[in-house]
Amino acid sequence: MKIKKAVIPVAGKGTRFLPATKEIPKEMIPILNKPMISIVVEEAVNAGITEIIFVNSRGKECIENYFDRNLHLENFLKEADKNDQELLIKDIGSKVEILSVRQKEQLGLGHAINCARPLIGDEPFAVLLGDDIMEGEVPGIKQLIDKYEELSCSGVIGLFEVPKSETSKYGIIDGEKKTEGLFKLNAMVEKPMPKDAPSNLAVPGRYVFDSEIFDFLDKIPRGVGGEYQLTDAIELMAKEREIYGAILEGTRFDTGSMEGYLEATIAYASRDEKLKQVIVDSIKKYI
Numbered sequence: 001m002k003i004k005k006a007v008i009p010v011a012g013k014g015t016r017f018l019p020a021t022k023e024i025p026k027e028m029i030p031i032l033n034k035p036m037i038s039i040v041v042e043e044a045v046n047a048g049i050t051e052i053i054f055v056n057s058r059g060k061e062c063i064e065n066y067f068d069r070n071l072h073l074e075n076f077l078k079e080a081d082k083n084d085q086e087l088l089i090k091d092i093g094s095k096v097e098i099l100s101v102r103q104k105e106q107l108g109l110g111h112a113i114n115c116a117r118p119l120i121g122d123e124p125f126a127v128l129l130g131d132d133i134m135e136g137e138v139p140g141i142k143q144l145i146d147k148y149e150e151l152s153c154s155g156v157i158g159l160f161e162v163p164k165s166e167t168s169k170y171g172i173i174d175g176e177k178k179t180e181g182l183f184k185l186n187a188m189v190e191k192p193m194p195k196d197a198p199s200n201l202a203v204p205g206r207y208v209f210d211s212e213i214f215d216f217l218d219k220i221p222r223g224v225g226g227e228y229q230l231t232d233a234i235e236l237m238a239k240e241r242e243i244y245g246a247i248l249e250g251t252r253f254d255t256g257s258m259e260g261y262l263e264a265t266i267a268y269a270s271r272d273e274k275l276k277q278v279i280v281d282s283i284k285k286y287i
Contacts, residue, residue, distance in 0.1 A: 005049065005119075005126070006053070007113055007120070007128075008054055008055070009054075009103070009129065010057075010130050011056055011106055025060045025062065026131065031261075032265065032269060036255050044141055046139045047145055048142070049141075051096065051099065052099065054100045064098060066092065068098075074086055107226075108225070108230070109228075111217075113230060126141050128141055129204075131254070131256030132205035132252060132256070133255050135252075137250070143158075144157070144158055154213075154241035154242055155208060155244070159203060159246060160201075160202055161202070161247070163200065164200050167193070171203040173202075174187040174199060178244070181247040182246050183244065185244060185245055191224065204254075
């Protein structure tokens with residue numbers, strides 16, 4: 001069955017970006033002139049996804065509104081003869097169907113994904129986290145979808161290598177190498193200390209699952225931080241089903257951190273010759 005649905009959890013409080021996130025969802029903070037969430041949705045669309053399910057929370061309705069039509073603004077731009085800008089904002093939500101489900105309590109990533117169960121049904125689906133931006137010749141989530149279809153397995157998880165000293169920031173896998181860049185999952189640990197980490201292969205917020213993952217999400221107790229961890233459900237599922245991890249090709253920006261956000265902004269700005277010169281001039285001026 002072709003994967004056409006993707007779940008994007010956006011219910012978190014974004015505390016690392018306070019005070020901005022007191023009133024603005026972290027996912028709506030822009031990289032230059034484009035919100036982070038727009039870049040993530042574009043990755044999904046470019047991978048063939050036709051339906052996005054946001055797992056949302058109170059006060060973050062502007063994320064859904066961003067992908068809706070704004071006829072007043074469109075008419076204003078049309079009357080002002082700003083046709084390029086008019087087409088730009090009309091195009092934002094035209095390539096994908098946007099649905100939303102409410103996560104009433106922030107009880108972890110596993111809980112958030114389980115909230116989308118009624119809209120997924122028995123179909124396989126992708127998961128993309130909104131504070132990880134992936135770039136590559138082939139969209140990150142498309143690489144996993146292709147592997148899922150090739151292997152006919154129960155799930156494929158995106159991986160990237162991290163320094164051993166940074167394992168406590170990520171979910172880390174214990175896997176058996178099958179081919180270059182592909183591992184069969186044996187276990188998965190949420191944010192282990194370096195001395196306890198089974199590897200240096202971390203998960204950057206890209207997943208593909210069949211619908212059985214929901215059954216395992218129902219079985220797990222609260223884990224790290226008193227939350228229902230997706231990591232725990234994946235580990236449980238890997239004991240009974242075939243789950244693989246695939247190292248993603250491309251560049252990753254952890255825009256959930258201030259450092260990663262700054263790096264992404266510089267990277268995107270450097271692609272424009274005028275803005276690239278501004279970066280060079282600013283560094284000379286301030287550093």
